Amino acid sequence: MAKTYDYLFKLLLIGDSGVGKTSILFRFSEDAFNISFISTIGIDFKIRTIDLDGKKVKLQIWDTAGQERFRTITTAYYRGSMGIMLVYDVTNEKSFENIKNWIRNIEENASADVEKMILGNKCDLEAKRQVSKERGEQLAVEYQIKFIETSAKDSLNVESAFYTLARDIKAKMEKKQEASNPAGARSGAHQIRANEQQRKPTSWLSRCSLL
Amino acid sequence: MSRSSSVEDLPEQCKDLFTQDGVLLKACLGRPVTDLNSIGMLCIVQNQDNSKTIEWRPNDLITIDSDTQDQEWAVVNTIGITMSFAKGRRQRTLSGNITSDYATARARIIKIPIEELKTFRVTRNNQQMQFSTKPGVWQTTFYFQHGNAEIFVAYLKNHVKTAKTRHDRNTYVVVEPNIESQVLNKSFAELDIFTENTTDVVWNLVSNFKQRPYETTMEAFSKLTDIVYYGNEGVNGKRDVSEEVVDLLTKSMNAMEEATTVTKSDEYEVISVKPTLPPRPSIPRGTPLSPEKWWALQDTEGRITEVEGVKQLIFRGGVAHSIRQCVWKYLLDYHPWHMSNAELKALTKKKTEEYFSMKLQWRSMTEGQEARFSEYRDRKSLVEKDVNRTDRTHPFFAGDNNPNLVILQDILLTYVMYNFDLGYVQGMSDILAPLLLLLGNEVDSFWCFVGFMDKIASNFDMDQAGMKHQLLQLQQLLTFASPELANHLAQKDSGNMYFCFRWLLVWFKREFSHRDIMRLWEVLWTSLPCANFHLLICVAILDAEKDILISKDYGFTEILKHVNDLSMCLDVDKILSTAEGIYHQVVSAPHLTDQIRIILGLPTMSNSTSTHSGSDAPTTSKSETNGTKEDQGTGMFGQEMDEDTLEYNGLQICIVTKTVWALLA
Ligand SMILES: Nc1nc2c(ncn2[C@@H]2O[C@H](COP(=O)(O)OP(=O)(O)OP(=O)(O)O)[C@@H](O)[C@H]2O)c(=O)[nH]1
Ligand SMILES: [Mg+2]
Numbered sequence: 001m002a003k004t005y006d007y008l009f010k011l012l013l014i015g016d017s018g019v020g021k022t023s024i025l026f027r028f029s030e031d032a033f034n035i036s037f038i039s040t041i042g043i044d045f046k047i048r049t050i051d052l053d054g055k056k057v058k059l060q061i062w063d064t065a066g067q068e069r070f071r072t073i074t075t076a077y078y079r080g081s082m083g084i085m086l087v088y089d090v091t092n093e094k095s096f097e098n099i100k101n102w103i104r105n106i107e108e109n110a111s112a113d114v115e116k117m118i119l120g121n122k123c124d125l126e127a128k129r130q131v132s133k134e135r136g137e138q139l140a141v142e143y144q145i146k147f148i149e150t151s152a153k154d155s156l157n158v159e160s161a162f163y164t165l166a167r168d169i170k171a172k173m174e175k176k177q178e179a180s181n182p183a184g185a186r187s188g189a190h191q192i193r194a195n196e197q198q199r200k201p202t203s204w205l206s207r208c209s210l211l
Numbered sequence: 212m213s214r215s216s217s218v219e220d221l222p223e224q225c226k227d228l229f230t231q232d233g234v235l236l237k238a239c240l241g242r243p244v245t246d247l248n249s250i251g252m253l254c255i256v257q258n259q260d261n262s263k264t265i266e267w268r269p270n271d272l273i274t275i276d277s278d279t280q281d282q283e284w285a286v287v288n289t290i291g292i293t294m295s296f297a298k299g300r301r302q303r304t305l306s307g308n309i310t311s312d313y314a315t316a317r318a319r320i321i322k323i324p325i326e327e328l329k330t331f332r333v334t335r336n337n338q339q340m341q342f343s344t345k346p347g348v349w350q351t352t353f354y355f356q357h358g359n360a361e362i363f364v365a366y367l368k369n370h371v372k373t374a375k376t377r378h379d380r381n382t383y384v385v386v387e388p389n390i391e392s393q394v395l396n397k398s399f400a401e402l403d404i405f406t407e408n409t410t411d412v413v414w415n416l417v418s419n420f421k422q423r424p425y426e427t428t429m430e431a432f433s434k435l436t437d438i439v440y441y442g443n444e445g446v447n448g449k450r451d452v453s454e455e456v457v458d459l460l461t462k463s464m465n466a467m468e469e470a471t472t473v474t475k476s477d478e479y480e481v482i483s484v485k486p487t488l489p490p491r492p493s494i495p496r497g498t499p500l501s502p503e504k505w506w507a508l509q510d511t512e513g514r515i516t517e518v519e520g521v522k523q524l525i526f527r528g529g530v531a532h533s534i535r536q537c538v539w540k541y542l543l544d545y546h547p548w549h550m551s552n553a554e555l556k557a558l559t560k561k562k563t564e565e566y567f568s569m570k571l572q573w574r575s576m577t578e579g580q581e582a583r584f585s586e587y588r589d590r591k592s593l594v595e596k597d598v599n600r601t602d603r604t605h606p607f608f609a610g611d612n613n614p615n616l617v618i619l620q621d622i623l624l625t626y627v628m629y630n631f632d633l634g635y636v637q638g639m640s641d642i643l644a645p646l647l648l649l650l651g652n653e654v655d656s657f658w659c660f661v662g663f664m665d666k667i668a669s670n671f672d673m674d675q676a677g678m679k680h681q682l683l684q685l686q687q688l689l690t691f692a693s694p695e696l697a698n699h700l701a702q703k704d705s706g707n708m709y710f711c712f713r714w715l716l717v718w719f720k721r722e723f724s725h726r727d728i729m730r731l732w733e734v735l736w737t738s739l740p741c742a743n744f745h746l747l748i749c750v751a752i753l754d755a756e757k758d759i760l761i762s763k764d765y766g767f768t769e770i771l772k773h774v775n776d777l778s779m780c781l782d783v784d785k786i787l788s789t790a791e792g793i794y795h796q797v798v799s800a801p802h803l804t805d806q807i808r809i810i811l812g813l814p815t816m817s818n819s820t821s822t823h824s825g826s827d828a829p830t831t832s833k834s835e836t837n838g839t840k841e842d843q844g845t846g847m848f849g850q851e852m853d854e855d856t857l858e859y860n861g862l863q864i865c866i867v868t869k870t871v872w873a874l875l876a
Contacts, residue, residue, distance in 0.1 A: 017637060018596035030359055031232040034366065036603035039596070039637055041721060042713040044775050045768065060768065067593065067637045072675050073712055094592075155232060 005049055005058035009169050010080055011162070012110075014102050015087030016095040017066030020121040023152035024087065025063050028162050033153050040065045043077050050166060057166055075109040082173075083115040083165045088136075090120045090149065091128040096135070103143060115168045116145045119161055123149040226611070228263070229255040229366040233356035236267060237339070239321060240350045246319055253353060255325075255366060261610065263370050265323040265342065267353065321351060325370055332382040333360045340364070369604045488692065488800050491792040496784045497528030505534050513552035515541065521548075526739040529730045535649055542736040543646075543662030545655070559654075566654045570625045587627070590634040594623045601640040605725060607648050619647055622657045629661065636671040639664070641717040645728055666736070670716050681715050682708040684810045685746045691800075691807050692750050692793050696757045703766045710771040711749055718745060727783040734787055740794055742812025747797075751790035752781060 013021040022040050027033055029046040045062040062081065064074040078084075086102050088095040099118060106114065120136040123129075133149055140147030146164060150157045234253040236246065251269040258264060327344040334341070340360045341349040355363070364383070373383040504524070509515055530538045540546040545562075546555055573587070581588055598620045602608045608615055622643060627634050642663055647656040669677025686708050690697040700706050713721055718735065720728055735745050756773065759765070765773060797807060805815040 017593065018600075030362055031357055032359075032362060033227075033230045035226070035228050036609075037600055038603075038721075039600045039640075041638055041641075041716055042709075043771070045772070065637060069636055069671070069673060069675065073678070073709055076707070076709055094589075 005056040007052075007055060007057045007170065007173070009057060009059050009082050009166055011059055011061045011083040011085065011165060012078060012081040013061065013063050013085045013087060014074075014105070015066060015085075015119075016089070016092070016098050019066065019087045019089040019092070019095045020152050021066065021085075021087050022063050024085070024119070024121060024150060024158055024161075025061055027152040027155055027158045028061070031155070033155070042070075043074055048162075050163065052163070052166055052170060055170070057170065059162065059166060061162075071105065075105065078106070078109040079111075081110055081114060082169045083117070084110060085117055085119055085161065085165065086145070087119045087121050088131070089122050090131045090133075090136070091122050091125050093130045096120075096131045096139075099139060113172070115165055115172065116143075117161060117165050117168075118143075118145050118147040120147070120149040122151060122153070123156065124151040124154045225256050225258045225264075227254045228257050228370075229363070231355070231359075231363050234267065235354040235356065236269070236321065236351070237354045238349075238352035240348070242319075242321075249319075250356070253363060255370060257610070263325040265325060265328070265367070267321040267351075269319050271319075323351065328371065328385050330376075330382060330384045331364075331367075332379070333364055334381055337361050488796040491789075491796050494788055494791050494795070496788055497524070499529045499531040500524045500534070500538065501531050502534045505531075505538065513555065514550065515548045518548045522737040522739055526734055526737045530733050532729075535729065535733070536651075536655075539646070539649065539659060539733065539736075540655065542733060543659040544665065545658040545662050562658055563654045566625065566657050569628045570621065572628045573624050586631075586634075590627045591624060593637065594620055594627070594635045594640070597635075597637060597640040598623065602644045602648075602725075605644075605648070608644065615647065618653050618656075619643060622647065622653060622660060625657060626660065626664070630664075633664075633668065633671055638671070638717045641720045642667070645720070645725060645732070648725070649729065663736075667718065678712065678715060681743075681746065682711065684743065685711060685715070685749050687806055688743075688746050688797075688810060689750050689753060691804070692747075692797055693754050693757060696753060696760065699761050700770065703770060705767055705770050710774045711753075713775075714749055714752075715745070719748065722778045722781055723783055724779060727781075731783050731787070740791065741798070743810055744790065744794070746810065747790040747794050748786060750793055751786050752777065754793065755786075755789065 013025060015021055017039065022037055023033060025046055026037070029048045040063055043062060043064050045060055047058060047060055049056055049058045051057070062077055064070075064077065084106055086099050086106075088099050090096075103116075106116065118136065118140050120131065120133070123133075136147050136149065146168075148157050148161055148164075150161055152158060231253045233250065235248055235250050236242075238247065246269075249269045249271070251267050254266045254268065256264045256266045323342050323344065329343050329346060331340060331342045332349075333339070336358060337360045338355050338358045339352060340355065340363065341352045343349050353360075372386040374386050376382045376384055500521070505521075508517055508521055515521060525538070525542070541548055546558070550558065576584070576587070581591075598616055601619065608619070619640065623635055623640060626639070643656065643660045646659050646663065647653075650656045650659060664671075669680070672678070686697065686700075686706060689700075689708075697706075700708070719731055723731060731748070735748075738744070741747075753760075753774075756777070760770060760773065763769070794811075797803065798811065798813065805817060808815045
């Protein structure tokens with residue numbers, strides 16, 4: 001079967017139970033929100049192909065169970081992931097504090113150069129907020145990771161978050177390929193042309209999220 | 212129900228149960244053309260009076276909230292094809308400041324009360340959906356930008372009962388608004404179609420197994436059940452069915468004797484060929500244990516004496532729905548089988564008191580105490596999160612402020628007190644929900660839950676050792692029963708069987724409908740025909756997918772996806788029957804290993820007292836006491852015979868099938 005995409009990126013959603021990982025993924029893959037979701041047991045993934053600077057990028061996004069106990073199983077699926085969304089719930093202090101543990105968890109189980117991003121989800125629930133946006137930003141600065149607040153329910157920034165992560169991975173990949181193979185003349189599904197390096201439009205990002 | 216506050220506390224009167232963005236209005240009777248082709252959101256809304264509506268809202272109702280909407284992001288969003296409409300917050304949530312623009316936009320909302328919905332259809336490759344409340348006219352047509360109308364249909368089906376029309380696979384006719392309990396009762400009535408006569412035959416068969424196990428070969432068994440299921444009409448009235456049983460038994464007996472002698476001389480050849488499993492016997496399912504039978508099984512004091520027989524019946528056909536409430540308490544070790552009614556009454560009283568004293572322990576905790584008790588708080592917050600996400604599409608747990616959710620939560624919190632070390636682990640609410648739904652009583656549900664948890668507690672080990680152990684055992688069983696598939700999985704980095712994790716953790720709860728999971732669980736609770744039969748259920752499901760997995764050369768991710776997507780597409784009776792067939796194949800295989808024996812709880816070779824003597828070895832005393840003509844068979848597979856083995860009906864069958872294997876070899 002012919003490949004219908006130029007790149008395949010494996011992404012991963014992690015974070016405490018109930019922060020909204022499955023809801024975020026459902027929003028991104030189906031553009032829908034379901035009030036009666038069930039908790040995730042084990043692991044699953046969804047696919048969505050996006051268009052990034054003229055390239056078809058197939059995102060394979062893995063959704064894991066949040067409860068600590070299942071981590072020995074879920075970490076088996078970290079392998080090979082190129083980007084990780086660390087999700088906390090802005091109405092739940094504990095889930096925010098645990099981001100540090102999740103980062104440690106990544107360091108132990110995922111490849112060192114995996115792209116990361118922190119999401120503060122459920123930002124539609126302003127009245128119940130326990131974690132301010134500033135604290136989220138501060139944490140992100142501390143770890144040098146991009147950060148954005150999202151709402152799976154109101155479809156706020158979910159799309160942008162995935163695009164950002166995908167774009168960063170793509171940029172990193174292209175840079176790597178460039179370095180390892182500077183000659184440039186290549187073709188094929190997972191290859192890129194050298195001149196695309198110039199089209200790396202990341203400048204807007206440094207303004208709205210932190211690096 | 213503040214303790215399990217649900218999604219949010221907005222002053223909304225109605226609630227969006229499901230929302231799908233990116234839906235264009237393509238056509239709507241009585242609407243100006245200007246309204247068409249605008250993009251919006253299609254929702255399933257629950258109104259204040261619990262009635263439901265399909266609602267389409269144009270996107271102009273959605274405005275950008277400048278407080279939270281980062282303009283930078285808005286610019287970026289246009290990169291995404293769908294972002295121009297997918298952002299922002301719904302004005303609806305900011306009640307009180309409705310602008311006039313907003314009011315006109317509101318008038319453009321389209322509402323279709325689900326009660327009035329007659330038919331709908333999905334066309335154009337999942338991109339178009341049409342609704343009708345009047346036969347013959349499609350009043351509204353929507354275009355799904357993401358081509359995912361099937362998802363909307365899937366959720367809509369939670370609220371209406373539909374049938375597909377014969378001439379058009381894409382058109383659904385609404386039969387009635389879905390009240391699942393009604394659907395359930397109906398299906399159970401449909402299930403009880405078997406006559407009492409048939410049950411008697413099965414019962415006879417079971418007693419035959421008990422009395423003369425060696426004479427009841429697997430072959431005879433499947434022939435018999437064929438008659439029970441397919442030939443009954445022909446026999447009806449002319450001849451007593453049990454005569455038929457005797458006849459067949461005799462016939463198969465004779466056949467067996469002949470074949471055994473023949474095979475005997477070839478013994479070593481048979482064993483030396485490449486170890487393959489004997490053919491899989493097809494074993495039809497039986498009828499559910501009927502109320503009449505159940506009451507008849509009790510003595511005047513209410514004691515149940517024929518425990519093994521009852522379990523056999525339940526293993527064969529499950530339990531009739533009307534007596535599940537009663538029978539499950541026994542199967543889950545809440546009610547001891549040998550207790551009289553009077554004793555049970557006393558027990559219930561004691562257990563009720565015990566339950567409420569444990570419940571009081573957390574109920575009486577002050578806020579301050581709780582604040583200083585982080586371990587309890589953690590468990591409690593996990594419970595709350597999961598209670599809100601457990602079987603909410605089932606009417607019994609649906610809607611806000613549903614008192615059944617409070618009970619679900621109370622039981623789980625009391626269980627935390629009952630077993631604080633284990634506490635609460637995700638998955639437990641899945642285990643409890645069907646019990647509560649069936650029993651409807653807090654105390655009974657709790658103790659039955661305790662009984663179920665005792666059976667599967669190791670699934671929830673802190674280090675997941677129990678799960679890993681089971682996954683390993685599953686892998687070993689699969690290697691034995693379906694080596695080709697096991698090999699494929701190993702090649703594809705899936706030998707750890709992690710993709711079966713969900714199946715095992717909650718005993719297939721997520722894979723079957725509510726109705727089917729009751730059947731599967733009650734069968735598994737009998738612990739028949741062997742230990743770890745649930746692993747053979749896994750093998751049965753996987754074996755049915757073997758051809759797809761191998762021929763399509765599925766890899767690591769495809770395997771996981773394929774297995775996850777089997778959820779709700781599995782036929783419980785077929786799987787039970789296959790699993791039993793595989794069980795017989797496995798235990799009658801000449802190359803059966805101790806590793807497999809241990810998994811299935813069979814006595815191992817090394818522990819066996821009898822020696823593996825030649826084929827002329829004298830028969831063991833056990834065979835003699837059983838007075839069967841199995842001597843030759845026993846001699847041949849003499850090492851398999853063990854005192855323990857003979858005590859259980861399930862295991863007796865296993866010995867018999869070794870002879871069948873000899874027959875068929
Ligand atoms: N208000 C609001 N609720 C949300 C949002 N995202 C998720 N939720 C709700 O939060 C609850 C948990 O969401 P899930 O998506 O199941 O959480 P999860 O992170 O996948 O949890 P696990 O599967 O247990 O790890 C559900 O009841 C959702 O409806 C959001 O953006 N806003
Ligand atoms: Mg989840």
